[in-house]
Amino acid sequence: MKKNQDSGPNSFEKSKMDAPKEIFLKDYKLPDYYFDTVDLSFSLGEEKTIVRANISVIPRVDGVTCPLVLDGVNLKLISVKINGNQLQEGDFELDSRHLILTSPPSVNFILETVTEILPQKNTSLEGLYMSSGNFCTQCEAEGFRKITFYQDRPDIMAKFTCRIEADKSLYPVLLSNGNLIEQGDLEGGKHFALWKDPFKKPSYLFALVAGQLESRDDTFTTCSGRKVDLRIWVPLVDLPKTEHAMYSLKAAMEWDVDVFGREYDLDVFNIVSVPDFLGAMENKSLNIFSSKLVLASPETATDADYAAILGVIGHEYFHNWTGNRVTCRDWFQLSLKEGLTVFRDQEFSSDMGSRTVKRIGDVSRLRTYQFSQDAGPMAHPVRPHSYIKMDNFYTATVYNKGAEVVRMYKTLLGSQGFRKGMDLYFERHDGQAVTCEDFFAAMRDANNADFANFLLWYSQAGTPSVNVTSSYNAEARTFSLKFSQTVLPTPGQPIKEPMSIPVAVGLVNSSGKDMPLSSIYHEGKLESVSSGGQLVYTTVLRVTKGEEEFVFSDVSEKPTPSLLRGYSAPIRLQSDLTDDDLFFLLAHDSDEFNRWEAGQILARKLMLHQVVNFQSDNPLVLDPQFVHGIKCIILDSSLDKEFIAKAITLPGEGEIMDMMEVADPDAVHAVRSFIKKQLAFELKQEFLNLVDENRSTEKYEFNDVNMARRALKNTVLGYLACLEDKETNELVLNEYKNATNMTDQFSALAAIAQKPGKARDEALANFYNQWQNDYLVVNKWFALQSSSDIPGNVENVRKLLSHQSFDLKNPDKAFSLIGGFRASLVNFHAKDGSGYKFLGELVVQLDKLNPQVASGMVSAFSRWKRFDETRQNLAKAQLEMIVSTNGLSEHVYEICSKSLAV
Numbered sequence: 001m002k003k004n005q006d007s008g009p010n011s012f013e014k015s016k017m018d019a020p021k022e023i024f025l026k027d028y029k030l031p032d033y034y035f036d037t038v039d040l041s042f043s044l045g046e047e048k049t050i051v052r053a054n055i056s057v058i059p060r061v062d063g064v065t066c067p068l069v070l071d072g073v074n075l076k077l078i079s080v081k082i083n084g085n086q087l088q089e090g091d092f093e094l095d096s097r098h099l100i101l102t103s104p105p106s107v108n109f110i111l112e113t114v115t116e117i118l119p120q121k122n123t124s125l126e127g128l129y130m131s132s133g134n135f136c137t138q139c140e141a142e143g144f145r146k147i148t149f150y151q152d153r154p155d156i157m158a159k160f161t162c163r164i165e166a167d168k169s170l171y172p173v174l175l176s177n178g179n180l181i182e183q184g185d186l187e188g189g190k191h192f193a194l195w196k197d198p199f200k201k202p203s204y205l206f207a208l209v210a211g212q213l214e215s216r217d218d219t220f221t222t223c224s225g226r227k228v229d230l231r232i233w234v235p236l237v238d239l240p241k242t243e244h245a246m247y248s249l250k251a252a253m254e255w256d257v258d259v260f261g262r263e264y265d266l267d268v269f270n271i272v273s274v275p276d277f278l279g280a281m282e283n284k285s286l287n288i289f290s291s292k293l294v295l296a297s298p299e300t301a302t303d304a305d306y307a308a309i310l311g312v313i314g315h316e317y318f319h320n321w322t323g324n325r326v327t328c329r330d331w332f333q334l335s336l337k338e339g340l341t342v343f344r345d346q347e348f349s350s351d352m353g354s355r356t357v358k359r360i361g362d363v364s365r366l367r368t369y370q371f372s373q374d375a376g377p378m379a380h381p382v383r384p385h386s387y388i389k390m391d392n393f394y395t396a397t398v399y400n401k402g403a404e405v406v407r408m409y410k411t412l413l414g415s416q417g418f419r420k421g422m423d424l425y426f427e428r429h430d431g432q433a434v435t436c437e438d439f440f441a442a443m444r445d446a447n448n449a450d451f452a453n454f455l456l457w458y459s460q461a462g463t464p465s466v467n468v469t470s471s472y473n474a475e476a477r478t479f480s481l482k483f484s485q486t487v488l489p490t491p492g493q494p495i496k497e498p499m500s501i502p503v504a505v506g507l508v509n510s511s512g513k514d515m516p517l518s519s520i521y522h523e524g525k526l527e528s529v530s531s532g533g534q535l536v537y538t539t540v541l542r543v544t545k546g547e548e549e550f551v552f553s554d555v556s557e558k559p560t561p562s563l564l565r566g567y568s569a570p571i572r573l574q575s576d577l578t579d580d581d582l583f584f585l586l587a588h589d590s591d592e593f594n595r596w597e598a599g600q601i602l603a604r605k606l607m608l609h610q611v612v613n614f615q616s617d618n619p620l621v622l623d624p625q626f627v628h629g630i631k632c633i634i635l636d637s638s639l640d641k642e643f644i645a646k647a648i649t650l651p652g653e654g655e656i657m658d659m660m661e662v663a664d665p666d667a668v669h670a671v672r673s674f675i676k677k678q679l680a681f682e683l684k685q686e687f688l689n690l691v692d693e694n695r696s697t698e699k700y701e702f703n704d705v706n707m708a709r710r711a712l713k714n715t716v717l718g719y720l721a722c723l724e725d726k727e728t729n730e731l732v733l734n735e736y737k738n739a740t741n742m743t744d745q746f747s748a749l750a751a752i753a754q755k756p757g758k759a760r761d762e763a764l765a766n767f768y769n770q771w772q773n774d775y776l777v778v779n780k781w782f783a784l785q786s787s788s789d790i791p792g793n794v795e796n797v798r799k800l801l802s803h804q805s806f807d808l809k810n811p812d813k814a815f816s817l818i819g820g821f822r823a824s825l826v827n828f829h830a831k832d833g834s835g836y837k838f839l840g841e842l843v844v845q846l847d848k849l850n851p852q853v854a855s856g857m858v859s860a861f862s863r864w865k866r867f868d869e870t871r872q873n874l875a876k877a878q879l880e881m882i883v884s885t886n887g888l889s890e891h892v893y894e895i896c897s898k899s900l901a902v
């Protein structure tokens, strides 16, 4: 596929429009036509569905005639009319992606189309398709064009009605966006429903569901007294598993009023759970979710599942304001809604549970997925400059780094300033499709803020590296922090500019207490830190230059600096803190995040050190000071137990590999396993005590105290299971047998499954027997096995592909088994190439069924250059094999070709 610079509806040429092309942000043009109202009518049939669309069209500039280009993919056009008159050949052109009306009226007109689509044949999970016998839709990003001909772009916002007609016994429930206006029976065993959405929306928020579903019903009264009907739709058998989802929805509705003053705006809010779905979708008043993000019971879902459901239900609900009421002008602005909404769901979950623990989880995710993306061939800015398939840009960068960018506004402006900015954003842009600059401008204008070069966070890819050196001058009682920053080149961006980086800093005195901060010299000026006589212990330094110094005055003793508190910017920080400083912060920092971080920095150093030992055939050793540090943490009863669980968890293998010149998965795996086992050995008694103290048979509850207890017990159990002795083996097995909820049962199973052997085989068989009829639990069982580090595991994974419970067409199953395999870095990067070969073959198979799922998998190859030559050649061979496959999707093509281009 060749790069095609030509884009935009004004410059169409038939031959060019037929070929796939790269789309550029700089080419954005206003649409030539707007749509005002859209009346859709569906006659649903599994094999064949007829879609009628009646659209009132308004030229952007009255009296100017230009072609109207409608998107359409896999559609059969039955008829097209303008103002009631059938168009003749010559009035329009049709290619595989468009319907082009060559010279439509230059004043308002009505466009009517009739198209035919084949839901049964649609395995892409995009457009209208069947999931377990029910009709459902997914339109983001560009799936509406698989339903009917349309200007399928988010700056086309229209008021929709949707009439659905279907067989009544097969599809008793008919849902779409907005309010139900009318319903009734029709001849031939059919019935219909008419839905009307009073809010203008882009086509990507359209949704339709039809099928045999039951609902859990509840109500929520908003702050202004509107009573909202809440319904969660699932197959009858799953109704008991919807309690937590309903709890989450109501909590989210309340939270958005409390924290952002945002009220729900319709009389009904529906959530539908379906087995075949990619994630979850915020369609106006009709959210659709993959079942695993809705269904939970104590016996079948883990604490992590409960937390994910809370977060995602919140996320999709919060989109109603950040995404739906105010949407994106074009898809390059995706982070405008996703970064902001991820930030909102993170804050929601923080307020519902432990803030520090949530932050640690979010930062770990950022480091694992976003940092590695930023360092590879797919690196792109939070607002990408170009794409071939937009679906490939629903990334950790757009979502998670985007959320960090929003968080930085809050860090810079404070809670109240941030809220003012949000209020102005909604005031200015409600009902509009806008850009990231509009969000920036609202934040700036509401606060009269000076945001020097902050917009670079949207346009410059790559993770900034910041280096800090400190010095204390006892005579002058000053403490200096010198910063320097660099951003490495990324594809298409060889030269980088310094970023604007908010660094939250506190100074800790020798007894471990925060010192009050008075003022700071910066660029020849003395600025007071405290405001209004209040003592201040943390201040935010704004680092905006390549090199910059900040000097704290009136510092009474040499402090230990606590840098980047709460992880105030998405950067890699290096400092001159010594190991002693870090152990001191681990023990004393008032910023809990930085306590955790100090431990992680120590662990990373320690692991890298041992990797060198391993590579030079020296014996591995564990620093006693580190063991002591861990011991202090687990014995500190003032700490949150879930925090302890996080603090004693070693950095992931990927994180360590990222810090190496040449990534060596075998060495990193050996070292991490060694340290884990050694810690278990040295702290065995403490760990055994922790298991005893934190075991409980009480009824499962999703709350902080209980979750923290389980997290600590199960983390420790994972350690103990590394030991070879009979006592611990029996203990772990008993934990498995006596578990009364999935969190405990699955953790114990995972602990047992670390070691190959009879106990493992029996436990896995036992677990499958117990849960074979619950596909969500079986997915966990698949993922546990596929992500296992046991040697040569690729063969087991291959066998599981033909397991009776597996189905490549279901994305959650595919991600569990095939996606899960990538999580074992030793096995995926096996030096014989068996892991690469396995994934390569499956990407090709998956691509034929579902390009979005396939491209999600293939990114595991992206960073092939990070490895030794043998691995490089093996991985490259797979990428080349995939790219040369006939009929490859643009999705997979885009990732593979960019990966090979480095």
Ligand code: TRP
Binding pocket: 138, 140, 141, 278, 279, 280, 281, 282, 315, 316, 338, 391, 394
């Ligand atoms: N807007 C969805 C979200 O909340 C993203 C999404 C869900 C999506 N399903 C999708 C995007 C399928 C592309 C394709 O994050």
Ligand code: ZN
Binding pocket: 315, 319, 337, 338, 341
């Ligand atoms: Zn989202």
